[in-house]
Amino acid sequence: MSTELPSNPVTSRLGSGTRAFRTVRQLAEAAVEVFEESGFHLAQVGDIAERAGVSRATFYNYFASKEELLRYLVLEAFPALLATRETTDETPWQRVRSSTDAYLRAYEQHATLMHVWSEAAARNDEMAGLLRDMRGPFLARTERSIRRLQEQGLASSALDATYAAHALTGMVSNFAYTWFVEGVAYERDRAVETLTTLWACSLGIEKEPDDLP
């Protein structure tokens, strides 16, 4: 999995006070709105440009295509999606809870983008690659964490760490999808507690007194 992310092709060249910069921002924001309403394949360049208050031709001054615009949005959101604060003074249970919570919040923040991204990834190798690039660190971290727990005797050693990491991250991301994209109404606290409990118990992590609730 590549850790070298291509730097953003557009904004990196642009001073933040320029007119061009503003135009790009408008297009990016318009795109998120249009993608939310129509999805990636059905979104039209014309709609995005119109919503941004510029002409279609202007769109092409900045992005070679709809795909390129999505690429821009994805690369822009990448750091925020990957960000994690590692706190060392947490119990295993707390660590599961805080990373679940962080993931759900990041997903919520970028729900539309996540949706469109996975839509595009289904038929576009580069987008699929970027998605892998993003999932990768999560999976790797989860897998490492499972192995550590197994070594410490805190998690059942019968589990295949790799498969379990895939399954559990999938559980959370799938839950986030139905919640933030499909719009099923969940309560945050209950959602976080349920996912945390399932995750932790499935690995055999025991709840300590401090973990309440």
Next chain:
Amino acid sequence: MSTELPSNPVTSRLGSGTRAFRTVRQLAEAAVEVFEESGFHLAQVGDIAERAGVSRATFYNYFASKEELLRYLVLEAFPALLATRETTDETPWQRVRSSTDAYLRAYEQHATLMHVWSEAAARNDEMAGLLRDMRGPFLARTERSIRRLQEQGLASSALDATYAAHALTGMVSNFAYTWFVEGVAYERDRAVETLTTLWACSLGIEKEPDDLP
């Protein structure tokens, strides 16, 4: 959740020996192939017709649109996807394993359709509704099963049964998606065992001697 599914608009009118019936079958099979290669939005009626060995016009003799064809495929696959054999002489753990296995096999059988279906559902209310109709029984069954285990003291009563049912079915279906649609290579046995273990342990179900491996 509705259990009355509309009967299929095409085949129900057609004797199975007629030429028309054969044409519909060819179109349906061709559609699955084309959908697999191009996805729903990018698939073209022309490609489907060509692959089926008929003219575009013939397509429209049977289906009013691409959407209608998908609807046909979905309704046709519905019974197979919903089918379950309830065996009563299983331990809880075995029951988790066999339903996981059955789900994965059904998903594999209809992987392309599941993919296209979810793609279309993202922007089509009827398809989304059908997807809910299909998920519904699974969710309800899972929820009931969790409650029963809780009542019997076999599963942790701290869990919210509804949320847990969503999370766990999502875990399995998401795993199936990456496996059969995204094409990540998993070994069947290991996948089934891992998912079963995670599911069972997360609920606090204990493995009995018979449940090996």
Next chain:
Amino acid sequence: MSTELPSNPVTSRLGSGTRAFRTVRQLAEAAVEVFEESGFHLAQVGDIAERAGVSRATFYNYFASKEELLRYLVLEAFPALLATRETTDETPWQRVRSSTDAYLRAYEQHATLMHVWSEAAARNDEMAGLLRDMRGPFLARTERSIRRLQEQGLASSALDATYAAHALTGMVSNFAYTWFVEGVAYERDRAVETLTTLWACSLGIEKEPDDLP
């Protein structure tokens, strides 16, 4: 102008009790209905066949095309449209009135056909020719009648008989069109009286006591 009308290509070959004869009748009647609703150009062979209760393919067993069907209808109606009863014991004024009345009644009887016919004639030479063939006798008769009145000193000799015949027959047919095709509501008596008066007075025919009203 040709007086030899081609004999009808279909019914002439058909015994009136046969199934084929009935099918042709159904198609002809259905066609009039469909033409009335959609006009000639927008009427579809499929609609006509469906309304007749037969398949599209059956249509082509009897008519080579939509045009041919219209030709059939026109030729069938021809005799009725041309029919006139010449009564010799009428005053000139009465003769104008009775031919006006007869024309209006014939037009009403065949309003849809007249409409479709003129629609088709605008872009089809054969139909245009048939329309001329039908108008011809009227024009000729009118022209002769004007000349006779002029010779007898009953009509102004300043008028060009040919032009006047065209104008006056056009007046009546145009009135019939707005009445029976466009659906403007007229009272029959008033319509006949007005048209008769205009026609007669324009030629200088004087009303005699018997002509009341």
Next chain:
Amino acid sequence: MSTELPSNPVTSRLGSGTRAFRTVRQLAEAAVEVFEESGFHLAQVGDIAERAGVSRATFYNYFASKEELLRYLVLEAFPALLATRETTDETPWQRVRSSTDAYLRAYEQHATLMHVWSEAAARNDEMAGLLRDMRGPFLARTERSIRRLQEQGLASSALDATYAAHALTGMVSNFAYTWFVEGVAYERDRAVETLTTLWACSLGIEKEPDDLP
């Protein structure tokens, strides 16, 4: 009858020197030619675009459909068709003659449009409405004029002014149709004199010395 005509949707937005304006003009002119050759229903957008020297897509930049283009042409021609110069120092006979002449000239100028218009009106309510809107003023004016003559004792009071107005305007427009659309060859002077004489005499208007032809 509405006198508020919707202002033209296209040209009103366009400066007369712009390229777009020129394109619209080319399309409008091409349309008249194509309509003349093929009629409205058979005319194809592709032919119009080709004749105008632009692509089909360009057509749709300006008109949403063939119907909309016709609407444009009709609204554009409206003022010219309604224009009348009222001269007060004419005898009744002269007034009939000059308005007949004016009508025929306007019809000739826009013969193709009149033809297509009536073709479309037969199956399109908006076009039919516009046609009524255009006929309305003529009919009203004619009717008023007949009543005035009746009050002055110059025209037979036995006539129904409304019916007579319909019949006489129909006579002239029908004559114009056969002349300019069907292509029957008439001499202008003789046509105008005949129509004028018929119209005037039918109402009982007497020719004065000045009226010689």
Next chain:
DNA sequence: GATGAATGAGATTTCATTCAT
């Protein structure tokens, strides 16, 4: 830097017509 205008290349859909049964 922005955009008005134009368009190539299709996509969907329609329908008159034919063919084999």
Next chain:
DNA sequence: AATGAATGAAATCTCATTCAT
């Protein structure tokens, strides 16, 4: 005599993209 089935050949309309200003 009738028709189920298939289709060729368009017709309409769309949209991403380019060009010239």
